[in-house]
Amino acid sequence: xxxxxxxxxxxxxxxVLRDVSLQLGERGVTAVLGGNGSGKTTLLRILAGxxxxxxxxxxxxxxxxxxxxxxxxxxxxxxxxxxxxVLDKQHRAEAIEHLRAVGLEAEADSLPADxxxxxxxxxxxxxxxxxxxxxxxxxxxxSALDDEWRRKMLDAVRIIAQTRPVVLVTHDMSDxxxxxxxxxxxx
Amino acid sequence: xxxxxVNKLLRRFLSPLLxxxxxxxxxxxxxxxxxxxxxxxxxxxxxxxxQTASFWTVVAFSILRITAGFLAGVLLGTLTGVLTAKLPLxxxxxxxxxxxxxxxxxxxxxxxxxxxxxxDAIPVFISFLMVFPIMxxxxxxxxxxxxxxxxxxxxxxxxxxTRRVKALYVPAVLPxxxxxxxxxxxxxxxxxxxxxxxSLPMRSIGRQLxxxxxxxxxxxxxxxxxxxxxxxxxxxxxxxxxxxxxxxxGERG
Numbered sequence: 001x002x003x004x005x006x007x008x009x010x011x012x013x014x015x016v017l018r019d020v021s022l023q024l025g026e027r028g029v030t031a032v033l034g035g036n037g038s039g040k041t042t043l044l045r046i047l048a049g050x051x052x053x054x055x056x057x058x059x060x061x062x063x064x065x066x067x068x069x070x071x072x073x074x075x076x077x078x079x080x081x082x083x084x085x086v087l088d089k090q091h092r093a094e095a096i097e098h099l100r101a102v103g104l105e106a107e108a109d110s111l112p113a114d115x116x117x118x119x120x121x122x123x124x125x126x127x128x129x130x131x132x133x134x135x136x137x138x139x140x141x142x143s144a145l146d147d148e149w150r151r152k153m154l155d156a157v158r159i160i161a162q163t164r165p166v167v168l169v170t171h172d173m174s175d176x177x178x179x180x181x182x183x184x185x186x187x
Numbered sequence: 188x189x190x191x192x193v194n195k196l197l198r199r200f201l202s203p204l205l206x207x208x209x210x211x212x213x214x215x216x217x218x219x220x221x222x223x224x225x226x227x228x229x230x231x232x233x234x235x236x237x238q239t240a241s242f243w244t245v246v247a248f249s250i251l252r253i254t255a256g257f258l259a260g261v262l263l264g265t266l267t268g269v270l271t272a273k274l275p276l277x278x279x280x281x282x283x284x285x286x287x288x289x290x291x292x293x294x295x296x297x298x299x300x301x302x303x304x305x306x307d308a309i310p311v312f313i314s315f316l317m318v319f320p321i322m323x324x325x326x327x328x329x330x331x332x333x334x335x336x337x338x339x340x341x342x343x344x345x346x347x348x349t350r351r352v353k354a355l356y357v358p359a360v361l362p363x364x365x366x367x368x369x370x371x372x373x374x375x376x377x378x379x380x381x382x383x384x385x386s387l388p389m390r391s392i393g394r395q396l397x398x399x400x401x402x403x404x405x406x407x408x409x410x411x412x413x414x415x416x417x418x419x420x421x422x423x424x425x426x427x428x429x430x431x432x433x434x435x436x437g438e439r440g
Contacts, residue, residue: 072340076358086344
């Protein structure tokens with residue numbers, strides 16, 4: 001089971017996370033709620049192994065797919081290459097299928113800069129879905145999507161959450177309700 | 188005629204012609220071939236030279252020496268640039284050496300090289316010394332320009348090192364690498380020929396320049412200098428074409 005136990009994280013004098021505990025279970029979506037600067041992204045970064053905790057326990061060594069808030073698409077690679085980048089050699093041909101699933105098949109040869117904000121967000125989601133992993137971390141992944149694609153992506157996350165745990169940072173309570181999330185509030 | 192076409196014409200033909208006219212005018216005013224020969228006289232002499240086999244042997248050997256030094260500098264400078272960008276300790280260790288190479292006059296190195304090595308190796312060594320620190324600094328800057336956010340993404344998604352290099356490092360380093368190569372090529376030629384003039388290796392442009400000066404054959408000095416300029420421009424064009432292909436390939440990952 002993936003879990004954080006009594007984790008505290010400081011940046012200089014500022015305590016960003018204080019004694020936070022979280023158990024993710026085998027499946028389902030956990031929504032992390034809280035205001036700006038409450039440590040939501042820091043919590044995801046600790047789960048992804050990108051940030052070290054100052055105290056407490058964290059399960060590490062798991063394969064994590066992460067949709068970053070700022071997306072982090074490689075600007076010099078096409079949409080197809082961005083997805084293929086995270087796939088094993090034997091699965092690279094499947095990249096186009098993942099693009100098709102997020103409606104970007106026609107944009108396979110486009111660079112991220114030539115895509116709209118919503119398309120870029122779908123591309124980041126496609127990359128995360130393609131990677132698979134033991135845990136899916138989503139940091140405000142639907143903010144630029146229109147209603148139609150928001151609903152489609154929420155459905156995709158719901159399907160993924162049937163097989164592995166998902167942690168979602170969001171400000172939108174309708175997402176939380178739609179995905180039937182467990183919630184954790186950071187303040 | 189379009190403005191851009193006029194500009195092109197001006198840059199390609201009219202501007203060089205203007206400066207050749209200025210040269211002609213100076214030669215006519217000075218009126219002593221031993222000081223400033225006319226462009227026509229230099230052109231005729233150059234035409235005589237290019238018809239001899241020894242001219243091409245001399246040119247080939249000079250190109251070989253300077254290119255060898257240039258390539259060695261590019262290779263070692265690139266490797267060192269990567270190393271110093273990734274390992275701050277190595278930057279601390281190498282920094283005094285690089286500062287000394289940058290600050291020491293090229294003439295000092297040539298004189299030291301005369302003591303240390305054979306005359307054929309000196310232009311190679313000097314061209315290398317000109318290129319090495321510049322390439323190191325350009326490549327180091329390029330490697331450090333790779334987005335830390337993208338590196339984190341690659342870490343999370345467990346992108347293998349070879350794919351990381353191709354997708355993230357190569358596109359970030361290539362523009363700096365290209366700029367470094369273009370800067371270094373001219374320097375390698377200037378310093379390499381200067382080293383040849385002092386070390387006088389057999390079959391070298393520098394040796395021809397030296398003996399032309401010694402016997403006051405100013406027309407020959409001008410002819411060999413024109414040869415160096417033309418060679419430098421041609422090789423730069425070739426390098427540009429290679430770098431352009433590399434850059435296009437690199438951007439596609």
